[in-house]
Amino acid sequence: MQLPYYINGEWRKSSSNETVKIYSPYKDGVVGEVQAITREEVDEAIKLAAEAQKAWAELSIRERATYLYRWIDELLAMKDEIADIMMQEVGKTFADAQKEVERSADLIRYNIEEAIHMYNESMSGENFPGGSKQKIAIVERVPLGVVLAISPFNYPVNLSSAKIAPALMMGNAVIFKPATQGALSGIKMIEALHKAGIPKNVVNVVTGRGSVIGDYLVEHKGINMITFTGGTATGYHIASKAKMVPLVMELGGKDPAIVLPDADLKLATGQIISGAFSYSGQRCTAIKRVLVQDEVADQLTDMLAAEVAKLSIGSPEDKATVVPVIDTKSADYIQGLIDDAIEKGAKVLTGNKREGNLIHPTLLADVTLDMRVAWEEPFGPVLPIIRIKDAEEAIEIANKSEFGLQASVFTNDINKAFHVAKKLETGSVQINGRTERGPDHFPFIGVKGSGVGVQGVPKSLQSMTRDKVTVLNLQ
Numbered sequence: 001m002q003l004p005y006y007i008n009g010e011w012r013k014s015s016s017n018e019t020v021k022i023y024s025p026y027k028d029g030v031v032g033e034v035q036a037i038t039r040e041e042v043d044e045a046i047k048l049a050a051e052a053q054k055a056w057a058e059l060s061i062r063e064r065a066t067y068l069y070r071w072i073d074e075l076l077a078m079k080d081e082i083a084d085i086m087m088q089e090v091g092k093t094f095a096d097a098q099k100e101v102e103r104s105a106d107l108i109r110y111n112i113e114e115a116i117h118m119y120n121e122s123m124s125g126e127n128f129p130g131g132s133k134q135k136i137a138i139v140e141r142v143p144l145g146v147v148l149a150i151s152p153f154n155y156p157v158n159l160s161s162a163k164i165a166p167a168l169m170m171g172n173a174v175i176f177k178p179a180t181q182g183a184l185s186g187i188k189m190i191e192a193l194h195k196a197g198i199p200k201n202v203v204n205v206v207t208g209r210g211s212v213i214g215d216y217l218v219e220h221k222g223i224n225m226i227t228f229t230g231g232t233a234t235g236y237h238i239a240s241k242a243k244m245v246p247l248v249m250e251l252g253g254k255d256p257a258i259v260l261p262d263a264d265l266k267l268a269t270g271q272i273i274s275g276a277f278s279y280s281g282q283r284c285t286a287i288k289r290v291l292v293q294d295e296v297a298d299q300l301t302d303m304l305a306a307e308v309a310k311l312s313i314g315s316p317e318d319k320a321t322v323v324p325v326i327d328t329k330s331a332d333y334i335q336g337l338i339d340d341a342i343e344k345g346a347k348v349l350t351g352n353k354r355e356g357n358l359i360h361p362t363l364l365a366d367v368t369l370d371m372r373v374a375w376e377e378p379f380g381p382v383l384p385i386i387r388i389k390d391a392e393e394a395i396e397i398a399n400k401s402e403f404g405l406q407a408s409v410f411t412n413d414i415n416k417a418f419h420v421a422k423k424l425e426t427g428s429v430q431i432n433g434r435t436e437r438g439p440d441h442f443p444f445i446g447v448k449g450s451g452v453g454v455q456g457v458p459k460s461l462q463s464m465t466r467d468k469v470t471v472l473n474l475q
């Protein structure tokens with residue numbers, strides 16, 4: 001399958017006559033190819049988007065909504081087709097990929113409805129000392145212009161629609177750059193928007209080699225805002241290259257599950273296992289370390305090991321929970337973290353077995369703070385268990401991380417839970433539940449190396465706009 005890129009309401013082959021090959025994480029051979037577009041084609045995509053944005057912003061919000069409602073219908077009609085491609089290119093089970101398309105439809109709908117119910121503000125001058133009632137400010141939310149949306153491989157439809165839908169509803173045009181693995185699903189998602197009749201150039205899709213178009217896009221003076229989800233190193237790089245434009249960045253994480261002695265261990269075990277190992281831990285909000293208090297550490301460790309043994313391992317085509325990770329580089333990196341931990345004295349309770357890109361779920365006990373796995377994000381099915389003496393030590397270790405996405409606290413003492421939650425330097429804290437982004441309207445925030453800005457609804461809608469003030473000076 002060789003897919004074109006999307007510009008001027010048309011599907012085009014690049015003048016470069018080159019493509020980027022997309023390999024499957026779990027089966028041999030190329031699953032598809034996308035266009036390796038040139039910088040001149042990027043220029044054209046951005047220029048046409050800037051022109052189209054003006055007319056798009058002129059439409060009423062309800063008119064824009066009609067296109068997005070139709071997008072939902074077309075997306076759902078293509079659900080199985082998209083899910084099949086997604087399974088092949090990112091190695092997610094067909095059922096999970098179908099759910100991702102449905103979840104994206106719900107998210108687009110929620111964005112539409114929230115946007116329709118947003119109102120502007122007005123302010124009276126009289127509130128400020130010396131001010132007057134005769135001065136009235138009308139504060140409107142206006143679009144930013146051309147939004148560059150860059151998404152990662154792991155939720156190629158959901159994390160792309162989470163950017164594109166709010167940008168469009170608020171009157172922006174979008175340049176969408178999907179991740180290479182994920183580009184086929186991303187392009188198919190835009191095919192649904194094309195079928196929905198979206199005016200030409202309101203969304204253009206660019207694909208290609210990072211070395212040719214990556215920095216070029218980010219630095220382009222035609223881009224008015226960047227919304228990015230991906231790794232922390234890429235995020236820092238993009239932030240250093242971007243011109244003076246608003247940035248929303250959702251990056252990596254090292255989410256801890258803090259387990260205190262009075263926790264419901266059965267609940268904690270279930271939440272930690274699904275949090276750490278579903279889709280092989282390739283989730284930004286996967287639980288990536290367990291910080292358990294000494295008194296219950298042996299018991300929790302045994303319970304976790306018993307549950308890991310029950311996980312299905314294999315191909316997404318066989319509906320396995322633990323599937324091959326995205327590519328060989330990633331598998332090598334994960335294995336490197338396991339090897340380093342073993343060398344420094346960690347005990348392998350289960351796992352440490354590799355077949356190609358398939359890393360068996362690996363539970364590591366006796367993990368100490370000198371091990372890389374205590375700090376680095378594996379983005380794979382590896383869970384280190386670190387013992388702590390009390391909640392204060394858990395807070396200290398949790399906060400030493402370069403990341404600050406989410407954290408879980410398991411305890412039956414709500415006061416203690418709040419005390420710990422307040423001190424954790426993360427965007428969100430889950431009390432007695434696994435770390436996760438959904439429901440998708442909740443604010444989703446990464447701090448420190450985990451990002452900047454807020455996603456969710458209505459936060460994403462707000463971040464795609466700026467304030468515009470018109471002051472009435474009545475006589």
Ligand SMILES: NC(=O)c1ccc[n+]([C@@H]2O[C@H](COP(=O)([O-])OP(=O)(O)OC[C@H]3O[C@@H](n4cnc5c(N)ncnc54)[C@H](O)[C@@H]3O)[C@@H](O)[C@H]2O)c1
Nearest residue numbers: 151152153178179214215230231232234250251252253284
């Ligand atoms: N916090 C969140 O919301 C969230 C959600 C999902 C994934 N993630 C993170 O994403 C990472 C995994 O995803 P990935 O491997 O696709 O990440 P990645 O950083 O390798 O790539 C993300 C995107 O950036 C693009 N990119 C790379 N270099 C670029 C450049 N110089 N200019 C412009 N674009 C460039 C890639 O092509 C891709 O589209 C993990 O670290 C994970 O934690 C975070």
